[in-house]
Each structure stands twice: as structure tokens, then as C-alpha cells.
Amino acid sequence: MENNNPKGLNMKKFTFTVELVHEDCDELTVCGLLKSAVDGIATYDFVGHTNTTALTEQGLKVWAKRKCNISLARPKPAKAKKKSENAQVSP
Numbered sequence: 001m002e003n004n005n006p007k008g009l010n011m012k013k014f015t016f017t018v019e020l021v022h023e024d025c026d027e028l029t030v031c032g033l034l035k036s037a038v039d040g041i042a043t044y045d046f047v048g049h050t051n052t053t054a055l056t057e058q059g060l061k062v063w064a065k066r067k068c069n070i071s072l073a074r075p076k077p078a079k080a081k082k083k084s085e086n087a088q089v090s091p
Contacts, residue, residue: 019067
């Protein structure tokens, strides 16, 4: 494969991933904000929306733990205390 870039024009493409989890999100607004944030940083840039996925409750818990390192699991109920075998019974 030949390089069709003009001489002296060596470029690298940097790809960043942004994931937002919310009940609803205006994709165009988010793309506009990201586009404004990167404006002027690079010679060329592209910001676009690629996918929307509905998450189940379990899917949300897994995503939060893997990506954000937070647990959304509900705490387990405390176990009942066992009576000691050596406890004295009062008459």
C-alpha cells in the first residue's frame, strides 16, 4: 500500500472512547460539546455518535463495575446471630 500523503506530512490518528450512561441523552448536544472541546487541537477531527445500547439492571451493574470501578449491587442482608452452644438457659 503506498502512502499518498504529501511529503513531510506524517500523521497519527488518535481514537478516544466516551461512554455516557443516563436515562436519556441528546446525542447532537453531546457531539457538539465534544466537537467544541477538541476544536483547534488537531489538524483534522471528527466527532460522531456510533451506538446506543439499552442496559438491563444486571448489564448496568456489570458496566459500572468494569468501567467505573463502582459497585451498584445492593448490600446483602445481615445474617442472624447464632445462639452460643454454651449459653446458660435461665429458669
